[in-house]
Amino acid sequence: MNVRFATDKERNNWDALLSRNPDGGNIFQSKELTEFKQRSGWTPRFLIIENFDKNKSLAIAIQEKRIFGLGTLWYACKGPGITNVAQLEKIVKPLQVFAGRHGVFAVKMESEILKSPETIAEMKQLGLEIVRPIQPNYSTVVLDISPTKSEEELLRAMPKKGAKYAINRALRDGVTVEEVPCTSQNAHAFYDLWVETAQSAGFYIHDFTYHYEFWKTFCENNMGQLFFAKFQGQIVAGAFALCLEKKSTYKDGASVRVRKAYGASHLLQWRVIQWARKRGVTTHDLCGAPPSDRIHDKTHFLHGVGQFKTSFSKKVTDYVGAFDLVINARKYSVWRSLAERLLLRFYRNILRKNWY
Template identity: 45%
Template sequence: MSIRFATAEEIADWDKKILANPDKGNLLQSKEFADIKQAGGWKPNYVMADNLALMILSKNVLSGGTLWYIPRGPGVVNTTELRSVLPELKIFAAKHGAFAVKIEPELLWNDETERQLTDMELVKAHRVQPGSTVLINLSPSLDDIMAALNQKARNAIRRAERDGATVEAVKPTAANCYKFYELLSATAENKFGIHPFEYYEKSWKDYSAAGMGQMFFAYSGKDVIAAAYGIVIGEKSVYKDGASVRERPIYGASHLLQWHVIQWAKQQGSKVHDLYGVPASDKVDDKSDPYYGIGTFKRSFNKHVTDYVGTYDMVVKKSTYNRWRRFGERLTLGLHWRLRHENWY
């Protein structure tokens, strides 16, 4: 396998490159996501491993050295494909000064896959992106999609409509972005980390400008009571951000809001809708899990939880990596959280 940095022409056509990957592309491997992370201090590197497109983020760390991170990648669909790329990727990373490569391919978790990843000398790492999710099949008709939803979700959608909730697709103006962020901050309540306002504002505006994203508000009268942002890339859509007021003046408004996101995503060509981020299937009843509340909401659409293998590190320079794992990562993430109250990754 030949690994090299992508040419300027390939980078200009990057999203088409990742859509040609075996996994049919992932939002977090897109050029738009790379630009957003660059604004937050990460350096995007566009790499071609034969025909496999890899967007690799890099950042220097306090304990010394450079960490590489492939968000939701490499874009493979089985361990055989992953095994074929790792040896040359390790050599390439060493040549360019990385002490480790953090990967999180969307491979389904099971004991055998976990064993194979260990055999590849990959080290299980702290989770960066959510390791579990709920997926909704958008290939059927809207009537069939509605019929396939759990009864709780169907009832909530209908009740919200009866009680006067309305949903509108809105533009990501400064005022709308700020309103969304207010709701998002209240929803997080220190249970999980969020980025600063500027990060989300850039994200929502950039995805909308690229024709990939749409912001939605749910209203009770003239009051915004819930917000959601959907993104489509290729045949996949993602419910990336969502929030609601605590009081919930209209039961089911968030369900109705999500139903509008689903309809929009299907119109844009999505065949599978990712609700993005729930507790693992064996922890769905654990109220101490930071994703318990939003997980309960998302599972009301589909009880089945899809578990991925999660985040692994490929060690390139052992001594530097050991410093990172012993104290560097903990100090970096902890200091960043205390100073800025946001995720470092």
Template identity: 45%
Template sequence: MTLPVRFATDAEIANWDNLVIANPDHGSMYQAESFAIAKAIGGWTPRHLIFNEDNTEAAPRVAGLFIERTIPTLGKLWYSPTGPGFGSADQVAAIVPSLKEFAASNGVFLVKLESELIYSEQADQTLRSAGLVKVDNVQPISSTVMIDLTPDIDTILAEMPQKGRYAIRRAARDGVTVAEAPLTEENMRTMYTLLGATGDDAGFMIRTYDYYVSFWNEYANRDQGKMFFAYVDGDVVAGAYTGWMGFKAWYKDGASIRDRKAYGASHALQWHIIEWHKARGQAVSYDMMGCPPADQLKDPSHHLHGIGMFKTSLSPIVIDRVGTYDLIIDAKKTQKWNKFGYRIAGKLNRMFRKEVYF
């Protein structure tokens, strides 16, 4: 069965976030129009696609954001961050033939798909059987810690692991306070400095200041994001940016100082954000955005080990998703990209844009 795919109309793009929320997965912040605009700052061209016009149960209508880059001598590369938002592996498999034909007709040599479907051997086999190739995950969020926001706030705290509850209460005793941080130049610079220090300590590269400013402001201007700071004696000791769409909320960016006087500050910060989302009354889940896979949580050699320990002290719910798959349009060009192109492009991006490629 070949299912239709086309570019979205101007009217659909103007209503993009509502279309994304209506997807079977109920939307992702990386499929939002705010993300499209932020990625354009980094040199990507947004492409808004509409799948399955008839919108049947087997083939639901889905709005999928793809971002595009033209690779010299190879053509165009498409990547759908945490998308497209189908509800099953069978639905993703069903769009492969039409997407392959559509991408080829638009000069694309490789499409990277990154559905948020929950991992299972059956789902993985379904995607592979459709012709998709499992590759290294682009985003470090294919495994994540999830907090259920449907219980009342006292129940959420009571069901939190003991370490998290202790840190929250200890922070309160030690005078840690939390408040919303308006997106002023001073506050954004403070947050960026915290991110840089955390990145240096953890050994990962952060993006440019302009990228974060664009991201934070785009979501905030659409009432989809806020920044919060934790303080000790009036000094900022931790910061976090949270986003939301429809019934889903996320922990996007976070960082803290490495000072013991601020013990529990990051826990207090997250607890304040959880309380804020509960008071807002719309989100039913809070995605902590990234941790080691469930079977590697206790492996100290994993590069996300420390992050995983922090996040699982707030919730024991770890979800493994299927991650990233390649839809190869042109095998020879994809081979060149994988062997040489990605390495060269990544190096140039770090040199001149001062950030990671994707």
């Protein structure tokens, strides 16, 4: 098994290579997202692990940052694209050796491996450090939206008095949903709505320019779409969805703080699902919910979000979240115990934005 950097040809065909990974590809591992993160100081790297599975290779997108005094940190956002510990075990040693040759002290990973006590124990036996998740969908609601199913079948599968009821109510009350172009005007309207949501929920978002460029990048590459739900001519909810191969993701969403139309956000999400199905998508990730054992815990900061998303499906999928592959134990100890905490605190409390 050989680890190397991708060739220019492979980089240009990156998203197609991702689709051959065991997980079928993840939008957070896409070339577009990895290169976009240069705007916040990350350098894109693209790795190929040859002969990962017989003659098949594994494609891994890496975001790289230099940490003063420690060396280089690698972050595989929602990667590598593997689905179990057996696959992970195969790449740990080769990746450790390759990263060490390039001055890396740790590789942070977030593969979508289903969480269980046994899985966590097996990962620790491999020397991996289980750490705080970075991306919000370490627990999430994933919907089977295969185009082979009719819309009525999808609606019937939703919980009783759940999203189906809300969707019909919104339609009856005159709520409409539009797919809108990612113009500066539309992006501003969505961002203003999102700022209200963020302030109410207590989380930080990047400035307008960052998000506008993000949305525009994916729309221009036919991988994203902005949606508005309107009631009586007023925007009451917005959503931005992403799509890669057979998977779609509800990336960003916001709504007015005072509810003006019951079910508007449900109808909005239903239109996102319809959009994704037209593109041949089979799996839709609602992108973040409380863990399954806390889905009814009203003290959890995502409780309201969880109630909305489980109205589409009661099943919450828990992944292992983030984990670190340690390359240099001494430097990693400094990073984990001090440097990372100081950086995150500075970005959160002073700059009011996320470091990762």
